Amino acid sequence: MPKNLTHIFIVESDFTYTEAELVQGLKARNQRVFSYLYDHYSPALYGVALKILNDENAAGDTLQEVFLKIWRNIDRYNEEKGRLFTWMLNIARNTAIDMLRSKSHRLEQKIQDVGDDVHLYTGHLTVYQSTDHLGLSKVLEKLNKEQRIIIDLAYYKGCTQEEIATILNIPLGTVKTRTRLAMIRLRNLLKAL
Numbered sequence: 001m002p003k004n005l006t007h008i009f010i011v012e013s014d015f016t017y018t019e020a021e022l023v024q025g026l027k028a029r030n031q032r033v034f035s036y037l038y039d040h041y042s043p044a045l046y047g048v049a050l051k052i053l054n055d056e057n058a059a060g061d062t063l064q065e066v067f068l069k070i071w072r073n074i075d076r077y078n079e080e081k082g083r084l085f086t087w088m089l090n091i092a093r094n095t096a097i098d099m100l101r102s103k104s105h106r107l108e109q110k111i112q113d114v115g116d117d118v119h120l121y122t123g124h125l126t127v128y129q130s131t132d133h134l135g136l137s138k139v140l141e142k143l144n145k146e147q148r149i150i151i152d153l154a155y156y157k158g159c160t161q162e163e164i165a166t167i168l169n170i171p172l173g174t175v176k177t178r179t180r181l182a183m184i185r186l187r188n189l190l191k192a193l
Contacts, residue, residue, distance in 0.1 A: 052096035147182035
C-alpha cells in the first residue's frame with residue numbers, strides 16, 4: 001500500500017475519511033462515523049475478544065462494551081501515542097481480560113461446565129476416574145447423587161458454596177448441610193478402608 005494512503009479509510013466507493021477525520025467525527029459524536037467504525041472494525045475487535053475469552057457470547061458482550069468505551073472515551077485518545085486502531089485494539093484486549101477476570105464470567109463458565117457435564121451425574125463422574133488409582137472413585141460412588149454433585153462442584157470445579165447454591169438453585173444452607181454430611185460420610189468411608 002502506498003505510504004500516503006496508510007491513513008485513509010474508505011466509507012463508500014466515493015467517500016473516504018482520514019484517521020484524523022474519523023477521530024474528529026467521533027469526538028463530535030457523529031453517529032454516521034461511529035456506525036462506519038462499528039461496521040468496519042467490529043470483526044477485528046470481536047476476534048481479539050474471542051481469542052481471549054474463547055466464548056462467542058462473552059465476546060459479543062465484550063464487543064458491545066468496547067464500543068461503548070470508545071464512544072465515551074474518544075476524548076482520551078492521543079494520536080501522538082499511537083494509531084486509532086491500536087488504541088481500539090488495546091481497549092478490546094483490556095476489556096476482554098477484565099471480563100475474563102470478573103466473578104460473573106467465572107461463574108458463567110462453571111455453570112456452563114455443569115451443563116455440559118450433567119450426563120455424568122447419573123453414575124461415575126469423569127473426574128473420579130483421574131483419582132481412581134487412589135481408590136476414591138469407589139468411595140465417592142457411595143455418596144448419594146446430591147452429595148456427589150456438591151463434592152464435584154466444590155472440590156473439582158472450585159466453586160464456592162454461594163456459587164454452588166446459585167448453580168443448583170438451592171438455598172445456601174442446603175449446600176452447607178449437604179457438604180458437611182458428604183464430608184462426614186467420606187471420612188467414615190475412608191476410615192473403614
